[in-house]
Amino acid sequence: MSQNRKPSFLRSPMGLASATVVGLLVVLAIIAPPLWGAQASTPNPANLLRGPSSEHPLGTDGLGRDLLLRTLVATRTTVGMALIATACGAAAGLLLGALPSVLGARAQRWFSAVINTWLAFPVLLLAMLMVILMGTGTVTAVVALALTMTPSFARLAQTLSSKVGGSEYLAAARLLGVPKGRQFTHYVLPNIAEPIIVNVTMSIGGGLLALSSLSFLGVGVQPPSYDWGRMLSEGFEQVYTTPTAVVGPAVMVILAGVSFGMLGESLASFLRERTRGRALSPAKLGPAPVTDPLELDPLQEDVLLDVKGLSVSFPGADGWVRPVQDVSFTLHRGEIVGVVGESGSGKSVTMMSVAQLAPAGAAVTAQRLNFDGTELAGMREQVAAKAIGTDIGIVFQDSLTALNPALRVGTQLAEVPRVHQGATKQEAHERAVEALDSVRIPNAAHRATLFPHEYSGGMRQRALIAMSQIGKPKLIIADEPTTALDVTVQQRVLALLRRECEDSGAAALVVSHDIAVLAELCQRILVMYAGRIVEDVDVRMLAHPEQLAHPYTRALAASLPDLDTDRTKPLATIPGEPPDLSKPVTGCGFADRCALASDRCRTEVPVLVQHRHGGQVACFHPQDGSSPEDSGAAGSETTLHEAHEEGAVA
Amino acid sequence: MSAPAVPSVQTTEVPVPRGVGHLGRWSAFFARRLLRSVVALFVIVTVAFLVLRLAGGDPVRSALGATADESVVQARREQLGLNDPLLVQFWNYLVGLFRGDLGSSLVTGRSVTELVAGRLPATLELAGLAFVVVLVIAVPVGLAFALLTQGGRRRGVETGFTSVTGFISSVPEYLFSVGLVVLFGITLKLLPVAGANHGAASYILPVLALGLGSAASLSRIARVEALNVLSEDYIRTARSKRLPAWMINFKHALPNMLTATFTIGGTLLSTMIASSVLVEQVFNWPGLGTAFVQAITTKDYGIVQGLAIVYAAIILVVNLLVDLVLAALDRRTTLLETA
Ligand code: SF4
Numbered sequence: 001m002s003q004n005r006k007p008s009f010l011r012s013p014m015g016l017a018s019a020t021v022v023g024l025l026v027v028l029a030i031i032a033p034p035l036w037g038a039q040a041s042t043p044n045p046a047n048l049l050r051g052p053s054s055e056h057p058l059g060t061d062g063l064g065r066d067l068l069l070r071t072l073v074a075t076r077t078t079v080g081m082a083l084i085a086t087a088c089g090a091a092a093g094l095l096l097g098a099l100p101s102v103l104g105a106r107a108q109r110w111f112s113a114v115i116n117t118w119l120a121f122p123v124l125l126l127a128m129l130m131v132i133l134m135g136t137g138t139v140t141a142v143v144a145l146a147l148t149m150t151p152s153f154a155r156l157a158q159t160l161s162s163k164v165g166g167s168e169y170l171a172a173a174r175l176l177g178v179p180k181g182r183q184f185t186h187y188v189l190p191n192i193a194e195p196i197i198v199n200v201t202m203s204i205g206g207g208l209l210a211l212s213s214l215s216f217l218g219v220g221v222q223p224p225s226y227d228w229g230r231m232l233s234e235g236f237e238q239v240y241t242t243p244t245a246v247v248g249p250a251v252m253v254i255l256a257g258v259s260f261g262m263l264g265e266s267l268a269s270f271l272r273e274r275t276r277g278r279a280l281s282p283a284k285l286g287p288a289p290v291t292d293p294l295e296l297d298p299l300q301e302d303v304l305l306d307v308k309g310l311s312v313s314f315p316g317a318d319g320w321v322r323p324v325q326d327v328s329f330t331l332h333r334g335e336i337v338g339v340v341g342e343s344g345s346g347k348s349v350t351m352m353s354v355a356q357l358a359p360a361g362a363a364v365t366a367q368r369l370n371f372d373g374t375e376l377a378g379m380r381e382q383v384a385a386k387a388i389g390t391d392i393g394i395v396f397q398d399s400l401t402a403l404n405p406a407l408r409v410g411t412q413l414a415e416v417p418r419v420h421q422g423a424t425k426q427e428a429h430e431r432a433v434e435a436l437d438s439v440r441i442p443n444a445a446h447r448a449t450l451f452p453h454e455y456s457g458g459m460r461q462r463a464l465i466a467m468s469q470i471g472k473p474k475l476i477i478a479d480e481p482t483t484a485l486d487v488t489v490q491q492r493v494l495a496l497l498r499r500e501c502e503d504s505g506a507a508a509l510v511v512s513h514d515i516a517v518l519a520e521l522c523q524r525i526l527v528m529y530a531g532r533i534v535e536d537v538d539v540r541m542l543a544h545p546e547q548l549a550h551p552y553t554r555a556l557a558a559s560l561p562d563l564d565t566d567r568t569k570p571l572a573t574i575p576g577e578p579p580d581l582s583k584p585v586t587g588c589g590f591a592d593r594c595a596l597a598s599d600r601c602r603t604e605v606p607v608l609v610q611h612r613h614g615g616q617v618a619c620f621h622p623q624d625g626s627s628p629e630d631s632g633a634a635g636s637e638t639t640l641h642e643a644h645e646e647g648a649v650a
Numbered sequence: 651m652s653a654p655a656v657p658s659v660q661t662t663e664v665p666v667p668r669g670v671g672h673l674g675r676w677s678a679f680f681a682r683r684l685l686r687s688v689v690a691l692f693v694i695v696t697v698a699f700l701v702l703r704l705a706g707g708d709p710v711r712s713a714l715g716a717t718a719d720e721s722v723v724q725a726r727r728e729q730l731g732l733n734d735p736l737l738v739q740f741w742n743y744l745v746g747l748f749r750g751d752l753g754s755s756l757v758t759g760r761s762v763t764e765l766v767a768g769r770l771p772a773t774l775e776l777a778g779l780a781f782v783v784v785l786v787i788a789v790p791v792g793l794a795f796a797l798l799t800q801g802g803r804r805r806g807v808e809t810g811f812t813s814v815t816g817f818i819s820s821v822p823e824y825l826f827s828v829g830l831v832v833l834f835g836i837t838l839k840l841l842p843v844a845g846a847n848h849g850a851a852s853y854i855l856p857v858l859a860l861g862l863g864s865a866a867s868l869s870r871i872a873r874v875e876a877l878n879v880l881s882e883d884y885i886r887t888a889r890s891k892r893l894p895a896w897m898i899n900f901k902h903a904l905p906n907m908l909t910a911t912f913t914i915g916g917t918l919l920s921t922m923i924a925s926s927v928l929v930e931q932v933f934n935w936p937g938l939g940t941a942f943v944q945a946i947t948t949k950d951y952g953i954v955q956g957l958a959i960v961y962a963a964i965i966l967v968v969n970l971l972v973d974l975v976l977a978a979l980d981r982r983t984t985l986l987e988t989a
């Protein structure tokens with residue numbers, strides 16, 4: 001899959017095309033003047049202002065000189081000026097911008113104020129000032145351009161070098177007493193080179209265009225010298241008689257400007273992708289992976305949500321990434337179920353996919369996704385979202401980012417009654433105030449007119465809960481509802497969430513990485529690891545870790561504080577990392593961290609099966625005694641103890 | 651494709667400023683920005699003053715030509731105060747500026763202020779109209795293409811969009827002008843191509859020439875901004891409320907992408923004011939730009955000096971306004987920048 005992704009800049013069509021054109025321009029700049037220079041500047045009074053002919057493909061100018069040859073010869077002046085100006089501007093900017101990083105914080109602040117103001121001045125303003133000083137001419141234009149470029153290079157260098165300036169290796173160099181000059185040349189400069197090269201390339205393109213503008217205005221190159229801008233201004237004088245006179249230099253200016261710009265852009269994206277990688281396009285990815293079909297049981301009566309074989313895939317740099325694989329669970333009406341797992345275990349993605357809110361680009365597949373009697377699997381997202389309507393209410397994790405900063409909180413709540421319940425503007429607003437009031441937001445009528453940033457964190461979270469309730473949902477999905485809050489506020493928000501569920505009879509799925517939160521709120525816990533559900537167990541079992549079947553759940557339960565826990569010690573963590581889901585995981589995802597892992601665990605994926613604790617577990621060596629499939633590999637008390645000791649989530 | 655650099659508008663949350671505190675902070679921000687602009691203008695004025703005095707040779711001599719009588723040159727120098735000591739000249743110059751005197755022509759001795767007063771409106775009309783056109787085109791186009799290409803979808807459309815806008819934005823304004831003149835004025839003979847005295851029609855080509863490139867580059871920026879906004883949590887919240895698509899896009903996404911788009915748009919406005927010089931030159935527009943080109947050809951650096959100050963002032967005022975509008979628009983801007 002990745003054989004073509006070796007760093008080769010010229011493989012991208014844009015990179016190849018622009019590099020070729022730039023190469024040709026350089027060749028032209030070198031060979032054109034000696035080859036045709038004399039011919040291009042010899043007047044021919046017999047041939048004035050001619051249109052295109054076979055002898056003069058682009059016609060002739062007011063002195064009868066061949067416009068094609070002049071265009072080609074002018075390459076040297078035009079490109080050369082742009083190169084010199086950019087070189088000067090970059091050099092000056094580099095010095096200005098990179099020096100403060102070794103000078104200290106005050107100098108840096110001072111510099112950025114100057115640079116920011118300087119940046120606002122376009123090349124024409126500086127050209128005006130330079131013209132007064134030096135008159136019109138090539139040097140004036142080049143100096144004006146170099147001065148215009150200086151601040152942007154300085155800012156670039158400053159940003160880059162302040163990164164370097166704060167780096168450890170520079171701090172080390174300072175400690176070792178490396179002289180400042182050497183610090184700059186040996187530590188600062190090498191680390192800022194790449195982005196600067198990219199910017200220089202782009203600036204040559206921009207500079208070339210700016211210089212041609214100046215020459216066009218008569219500020220830059222003066223006759224008898226000529227560059228493309230000068231030729232354009234001369235050509236424009238005869239544009240009514242021979243419009244073709246502007247074609248040659250116009251094409252060249254655009255071609256050169258665009259290809260330097262493109263070369264810079266492709267260099268930049270090449271450097272970026274070399275370090276970061278870019279998601280493959282759908283054509284290269286192929287279809288999203290699907291799971292083997294399952295036997296589907298008939299639907300039960302009191303089930304609100306039945307999920308079977310849910311998988312979610314995202315396009316990644318080396319193929320599909322699968323944060324959720326083959327997830328199945330059921331939720332009864334009025335039931336509160338917790339979903340626990342480390343970040344990256346796929347718990348939030350699962351919930352968002354159920355709610356038809358998966359991010360753009362995600363491929364969601366399921367064999368059954370039955371919500372309140374409606375089968376959503378196979379429906380287009382918009383259709384499914386419509387079918388759900390307001391029956392699923394969602395409490396998001398970060399209330400600051402989940403509320404729209406540009407809209408008043410009341411407006412954001414009132415939208416639901418307005419759109420879904422046919423309320424008038426007035427009614428909708430009243431309902432919004434009521435909803436805020438019901439989550440005990442003091443002075444709700446006034447607060448409804450405020451913006452989210454004018455709320456405190458806890459109040460915002462309560463407003464979010466109110467918003468999830470306002471459509472009278474049958475299911476509430478709460479995604480890490482308390483993570484962003486401090487402990488006392490957490491308790492209140494949890495109590496509120498429980499009360500809302502009890503009052504309305506809604507079922508709830510509560511996602512958290514904190515098993516303690518779920519233990520308080522839920523009746524049942526789903527444990528997720530590496531994109532799969534590994535255990536589905538009654539919450540009361542958490543008080544009896546020895547009853548838990550999956551080694552990971554046991555480790556989690558061990559992190560629950562109880563009377564014996566020494567609160568002064570930091571919670572232990574499970575050593576190791578979850579597997580990289582951008583590569584197919586063979587076997588149990590937990591195998592690398594599991595003290596009980598056997599060969600079978602590494603080659604075969606355990607599926608959820610009924611367990612004697614009344615729930616389900618996906619493990620080949622479930623604890624608590626007998627398992628029909630126990631291969632007898634490792635399940636001894638000592639290893640179990642080990643896992644227990646080290647266990648806790650990060 | 652490189653994402654365009656977005657000037658840093660800090661949006662980290664700070665304890666909510668209320669009442670007087672908020673106003674106080676806001677006026678402190680305003681004062682700081684105003685001071686910065688005034689200092690910058692002072693620097694430009696000083697430079698503009700110095701370059702004319704320090705230029706090699708006698709600017710009056712070169713303006714009046716080598717054949718002019720020495721007594722005429724001396725009289726003009728005396729009239730312009732060029733024979734006074736430098737500091738006295740500078741002081742008089744500053745005092746004059748405060749009174750609205752932008753200096754005088756080296757050739758005719760006429761007041762630059764009068765020249766500017768006569769020509770500034772045409773330039774501002776041109777740049778202002780073009781700026782409105784740019785915003786009206788760029789914001790919807792950027793949003794539309796962001797919606798089309800969200801989440802890495804439609805790579806072909808994305809490549810097409812970035813290539814076309816990239817190309818258009820790198821064609822300099824004066825080439826657009828020349829192209830439009832050739833196409834509409836000479837080949838099709840549809841629209842007026844010179845001067846501003848053909849009513850509304852005379853605005854069409856200059857405004858287009860000035861706006862097209864900026865519209866293309868702002869569309870690219872608007873698309874990137876819109877993509878950022880569309881991936882924000884609050885858009886997912888809006889989707890979770892199952893609002894109709896138009897409501898999500900226009901009520902929830904649009905206001906949030908405007909802030910950042912305006913930031914860049916504001917910097918584009920200064921660029922456009924400068925580029926109007928070129929467009930004016932091609933279309934023979936009766937604005938400051940054509941006056942500048944004439945002044946160069948006649949080597950009348952007194953006029954150039956006055957114009958430089960006017961352009962610098964316009965640019966600084968525009969940037970100041972953009973900053974203030976932004977601070978008012980983005981309620982979460984901290985206003986507590988370091989600089
Ligand atoms: S025992 Fe095997 S199947 Fe069970 S958690 Fe450990 S590695 Fe996975």
